[in-house]
Every structure is written in structure tokens, then in C-alpha cells.
Amino acid sequence: MFDNLSQRLSGILDGLTRRGALSATDVDTAMREVRRALLEADVALDVARSFIERVRERAVGVDVIKSVTPGQMVVKIVHDELVTTLGSDAQAIDLNAPAPVAIMMVGLQGSGKTTTTAKIAKRLTDLGKRKVLMASLDTRRPAAMEQLAVLGKQVEVDTLPIVQGQTPPQIAKRAIEAAKLGSYDVVILDTAGRITLDEAMMAEAADVKRAADPHEVLLVADALTGQDAVNLARSFDERVGLTGIVMTRVDGDGRGGAALSMRAVTGKPIKLIGTGEKMDALETFDPARIAGRILGMGDIxxxxxxxxxxxxxxxxxxxxxxxxxxxxxxxxxxxxxxxxxxxxxxxxxxxxxxxxxxxxxxxxxxxxxxxxxxxxxxxxxxxxxxxxxxxxxxxxxxxxxxxxxxxxxxxxxxxxxxxxxxxxxxxxxxxxxxxxxxxxxxxxxxxxxxxxxxxxxxxxxxxxxxQGGGGLPPGMPNLPKNIPGMPGNLPGLGGSKLPGLGGFPGLGKKK
CATH class of the missing domain: 1.10.260.30 (Signal recognition particle, SRP54 subunit, M-domain)
Incomplete structure (x- = not known):
């Protein structure tokens, strides 16, 4: 998702690191390019402006002037500010409450709420060793409840039996009671969505929240929606009250601005990211690691x-x-x-x-x-x-x-x-x-x-x-600059050869 932003920022910052000394003009020129790259990546205007101001304030200050390698110092400053914008610390789903802990999933139709519900249930079951019950509150979309039941069998997590004719708040209350009787640790409530934001969806979500009193309210947002994701997050936070965000389709070709903007605009942490269709394709959102990926530093x-x-x-x-x-x-x-x-x-x-x-x-x-x-x-x-x-x-x-x-x-x-x-x-x-x-x-x-x-x-x-993210971890040999069949002088790679890589099939010239 961050490929385009990563390429733009890496190119801009590489130009700075090759200079022996930096002037205020160099920094201003680079910051203009960074601002343009952020806006092209769908980052909200006020977020991009605030980010640039913070970086410029530090980049032309005493920290960089006294640094031995001012270019690398600017890269570190940009990295630190990216981490701050994304949320500083990784935050997991909070289960610190009396059982059963209720987790309410909200979002637009098609954002991946039902699939994400099953992914979270599997994650809590496998990694957290929790007993989880899933309940579908989507009475509008055809076969929505059956879909969750099928996913429940796939990930081996229990789902609430379907009873026709009940309203979403009634289903939520029944799920909480069933979780108490069945000694479940967590109950996940999959609410209904709409194609667009509307009053009926918001009112229904508010009713479900009053009925279930969830400990966590997670917004499932599609990373491909760009700026609309920010408006979506703000609206749900004002009407329902969010505790966190889950971004789906992060493996797609979205421009990445939604992730940078949503945390800054709402103040709510991005807790998880969906990285694929498989049930285990769910990762903890760690701002420091994501910032490292954006700047091409890798994530060892x-x-x-x-x-x-x-x-x-x-x-x-x-x-x-x-x-x-x-x-x-x-x-x-x-x-x-x-x-x-x-x-x-x-x-x-x-x-x-x-x-x-x-x-x-x-x-x-x-x-x-x-x-x-x-x-x-x-x-x-x-x-x-x-x-x-x-x-x-x-x-x-x-x-x-x-x-x-x-x-x-x-x-x-x-x-x-x-x-x-x-x-x-x-x-x-x-x-x-x-x-x-x-x-x-x-x-x-x-x-x-x-x-x-x-x-x-x-x-x-x-x-x-x-080290500023450059090169492999200490003690490990660098990759070769010239891999057979690939363009020469690859950036960011050291000089010593890694044995065995040169003969890798597919890296040779095409026949």
C-alpha cells in the first residue's frame, strides 16, 4: 500500500544523504517535495502541513547542524515524525475487562467487517488462547449471518445460532447472555453496514452500543477509500465513539494516505491491518515498523x-x-x-x-x-x-x-x-x-x-x-551490488557477496 509514498520519500531523502552539508534552502526544497508526495498519497492537507512544519522545525535546528551526517539526521527526523503521526506505540486489542469482553465491529458495507471479525477471532483464539463467540447483527444483507457461520467453522470459532425476526440490539443482548452462560472470554459483534454513511446506520450502531456496552468499538476501514476513510472515521467517532481502527486491504495498491491521516485526525490508534485474504493475514499495526517500511528501511x-x-x-x-x-x-x-x-x-x-x-x-x-x-x-x-x-x-x-x-x-x-x-x-x-x-x-x-x-x-x-536504517543487521554480510541478470549498481546494497545468491534461478538473463 505504501509503495508509491515509499519510492517518493526514499528518492527525496536519498538526495539529502548524499550531501556533505545541508543549508536551510536544501531542507526547504526537500520539504516541499515531501509535502507534495504526502498530498499525492491522499494524506489530509492539515495533517501534511502539520507534519512538514514539525520536520522543518527540527531539520533546520541545532540537532542537524551539530550532526556529523546531516542528511542521515534529516532521515531520522522524518522517521520519528512519521512514527508520531502514525501513533507512536503499537496498541493491541484491550481485553482488560470482566469476561465476556464485548468487541463491536463497525464500518461501511464491503469494507471487510465479517472477514475481519473471523480473523480477529482466530487471532485471539490461537495467540491469546481465549474462548471466543462471534455474533452477526447484520439482518439486512442477504446471507450475512450464514457467511459468519461458515467463517466460524473455517477458523474453528463458535458463532451465535441464528434466530429470525430479532433486531440487532436484541441479538447483541442474546450474544452477551450466551457468552456468559458458555463461559466465553470474548464476544465479537459484527454489525450491519451501508454503501455510504447514513443516519439509519448510525442510529442502529448507537442502539447496539447501548444494548451491549462493548469494551472495544473497532472501525473496519478499507485502505483503498483514501480521503473518505478519514470522514468515515470522524463520523463514527462522533456518533458511536471508537476505541480503535482496523485497516483492511493494506496489501492493495492504495496510496497509504488514509493510514497517516486517520490516526492524526481522530486520535484513535490503528490496532490491526489486514494484509491478505487468508484468515491468518492480520498483523499488529506498529508505527515504528510501518515508518521503517515507508522509508525503505525494511522490517527485520x-x-x-x-x-x-x-x-x-x-x-x-x-x-x-x-x-x-x-x-x-x-x-x-x-x-x-x-x-x-x-x-x-x-x-x-x-x-x-x-x-x-x-x-x-x-x-x-x-x-x-x-x-x-x-x-x-x-x-x-x-x-x-x-x-x-x-x-x-x-x-x-x-x-x-x-x-x-x-x-x-x-x-x-x-x-x-x-x-x-x-x-x-x-x-x-x-x-x-x-x-x-x-x-x-x-x-x-x-x-x-x-x-x-x-x-x-x-x-x-x-x-x-x-544506523539510520541502512544496510543489514550488524554481523550479517551485505547483498551483492551486481546480482546476475539484474540491473547493476543497486541502491542501498553493500559490496561483499552473499554466497549462493548469485545462482538463484530466475535471476539470470531470460532465455
Whole structure:
């Protein structure tokens, strides 16, 4: 969602960081460009104006003048002010109330309320270990109640039985009573929406709030609605009283201004963001991490957290031990490719690596997409167990058979085998590394005895912020400047080569 804004701001700030010293004129020129970028991203005018004034006040002050690298200092100031605009601290759903805690979902029709209700229920059940009951109060939209019941079965969360003829406030009261009788921790009320804001919807929402007295009132807002999302949030806050916002379709091509504006205009925190259609595609909205993504600094902490949530620790430990011994075969490689798909694919991973977010256009031009991972898995699936264990026996006739079975070409099989050899050598080197950059990379990937702890991830984030977000975490080797088949002199990447990356299939020149 923030791609366009990220590209504009990164380009403007990169121009400042290349200067040895900054004058007030340089800062003014850059701030005009930043203001234009914010307005083009659908940020509300008063929010953009306030943001620029705060940045300019700090950027021409004593902090920058005394700084050794004034350009980097301006980047840090912009980052800090973005965090302030987005809400400073991450805020989770507040469940600090007597059970059952009522959560009321409000918003326009089509914004994703029902799906988001199921996502939150699954999140509270899986991560919070809470017993959740969902209830649909949408008596207007055809099959709305049945939709929630189907989603409830999908995420294995109970839904309130449907009783025809009841009004939304009556359903809300019945849901609260059922939650008390069933010893539920949380009850989520999915209210009805309309195509546009109208008095009837607001009056109904106010009646439901009086009947249920919810502890949380969450506005579900579509990130693609732009400036209208700000008016929507303001209206609901005035009539119903919001406690937080959930933004959906953040993975879409919206311009990102709604997120910046809604928090600043309403003062209500954005608590969660929907990042996809799947039931687990819901993330905590962390202003510092989002600001880092907008400025192309990456989000290593989210990447490690996502890895910790999706990777089977025991399986990873067994694989790490095999790698350490140099027994990394094609079955292990397929497991790694599957894990990459679970973590969001190549695009999702690249966007979180510092420096790489600035070169999305070049990555797109290199045809680096998730279909690449699927083709690689298809190639490995077309091999016999013996061929996977011992890739050296793959001669011309076998490669032709595998290519025909996987719908690929022999050249792609050769690239996959080359990547496997490079990775096997790298993993073996990391397994034996006790010091130096390879040891740092080994520890980050779990070779040093498990996934990094929360404290280690926080230290990693602090070190990156101290560096102004440039480059990979300390102790890890930088990516190569020239990846085969991709444009040269990629911005934000260091000089030393990362073993095994050069032979990655799909990064070579098109045949």
C-alpha cells in the first residue's frame, strides 16, 4: 500500500544523504517535495502541513547542524515524525475487562467487517488462547449471518445460532447472555453496514452500543477509500465513539494516505491491518515498523517474528543440523522454498529486508515473483527420492524427463542445481563458523541455537535505527551490488557477496 509514498520519500531523502552539508534552502526544497508526495498519497492537507512544519522545525535546528551526517539526521527526523503521526506505540486489542469482553465491529458495507471479525477471532483464539463467540447483527444483507457461520467453522470459532425476526440490539443482548452462560472470554459483534454513511446506520450502531456496552468499538476501514476513510472515521467517532481502527486491504495498491491521516485526525490508534485474504493475514499495526517500511528501511523484526510463528522449530533444528554436517539435499531445499512461501513469498520477504525495499522496480524487472518458487518446487517434485538425495546422478536424460514432468526447461533445472550447490556450501561454512560475518548470519538464521529472542530482536531493531536504517543487521554480510541478470549498481546494497545468491534461478538473463 505504501509503495508509491515509499519510492517518493526514499528518492527525496536519498538526495539529502548524499550531501556533505545541508543549508536551510536544501531542507526547504526537500520539504516541499515531501509535502507534495504526502498530498499525492491522499494524506489530509492539515495533517501534511502539520507534519512538514514539525520536520522543518527540527531539520533546520541545532540537532542537524551539530550532526556529523546531516542528511542521515534529516532521515531520522522524518522517521520519528512519521512514527508520531502514525501513533507512536503499537496498541493491541484491550481485553482488560470482566469476561465476556464485548468487541463491536463497525464500518461501511464491503469494507471487510465479517472477514475481519473471523480473523480477529482466530487471532485471539490461537495467540491469546481465549474462548471466543462471534455474533452477526447484520439482518439486512442477504446471507450475512450464514457467511459468519461458515467463517466460524473455517477458523474453528463458535458463532451465535441464528434466530429470525430479532433486531440487532436484541441479538447483541442474546450474544452477551450466551457468552456468559458458555463461559466465553470474548464476544465479537459484527454489525450491519451501508454503501455510504447514513443516519439509519448510525442510529442502529448507537442502539447496539447501548444494548451491549462493548469494551472495544473497532472501525473496519478499507485502505483503498483514501480521503473518505478519514470522514468515515470522524463520523463514527462522533456518533458511536471508537476505541480503535482496523485497516483492511493494506496489501492493495492504495496510496497509504488514509493510514497517516486517520490516526492524526481522530486520535484513535490503528490496532490491526489486514494484509491478505487468508484468515491468518492480520498483523499488529506498529508505527515504528510501518515508518521503517515507508522509508525503505525494511522490517527485520517483523520478518523474524513471522518466521518464528510459521516455522516448525523442531523441523528447523533438524534441518540446521543436517546443514551443519553438509547433508543438505534437494528435499531440504524444497522445505526451505515452502517456508519462504509461508512467510509471504519473495515479494514479502524482500520488502522487509533493509535497502532492498528501495529497488522493487528492479526486482520486478528481473521477473522475481512467487511463481518462481512454485516452479522450483515442481522441479523437485518431479524427481525420484534417490535423485533428491543424490543430485550428482542427474545427467542429461534424467533432466529431460524432469523438465517434461514439471513443465520447465533443462536450463531451469541446471540453475536450481547450481543454487543448491551454492546453498549447501554456504550452510556448511556457516555451520563451522565461530567468528566473523558468517557466524552472525548463522546466528540470525537459527544455527547458533534457535530463533532469536524478543530481546535480541529488539536490540537488532535499535542497532538498525541507530544506523539510520541502512544496510543489514550488524554481523550479517551485505547483498551483492551486481546480482546476475539484474540491473547493476543497486541502491542501498553493500559490496561483499552473499554466497549462493548469485545462482538463484530466475535471476539470470531470460532465455
Amino acid at each position: 523484526v517483523s520478518l523474524v517474528e513471522k518466521a518464528a510463528a510459521n516455522i516448525d522449530a523442531e523441523k528447523a533444528a533438524r534441518t540446521a543440523e543436517r546443514m551443519r554436517k553438509g547433508a543438505f539435499d534437494l528435499t531440504d531445499l524444497r522445505e526451505q522454498l515452502t517456508q519462504m512461501q509461508k512467510l509471504g513469498g519473495l515479494g514479502g520477504l524482500m520488502g522487509m529486508i533493509p535497502g532492498v525495499a528501495k529497488m522493487k522496480n528492479q526486482l520486478a524487472a528481473a521477473n522475481l515473483d512467487d511463481s518462481l518458487l512454485k516452479r522450483q518446487c515442481a522441479i523437485i517434485d518431479s524427481m525420484t527420492p534417490k535423485e533428491r538425495r543424490n543430485p550428482d546422478i542427474l545427467k542429461a536424460s534424467r533432466k529431460k524427463r524432469i523438465a517434461a514432468g514439471s513443465g520447465t526447461k533443462v536450463e531451469e533445472i541446471n540453475k536450481l542445481l547450481k543454487m543448491h550447490r551454492g546453498m549447501a556450501d554456504m550452510m556448511k561454512a556457516m555451520g563451522g563458523a565461530k567468528r566473523g560475518p558468517m557466524a552472525g548470519l548463522a546466528n540470525a538464521l537459527g544455527f547458533g541455537g534457535g530463533m532469536p529472542s524478543a530481546e535480541e530482536m529488539q536490540k537488532m531493531a535499535e542497532k538498525m535505527q541507530a
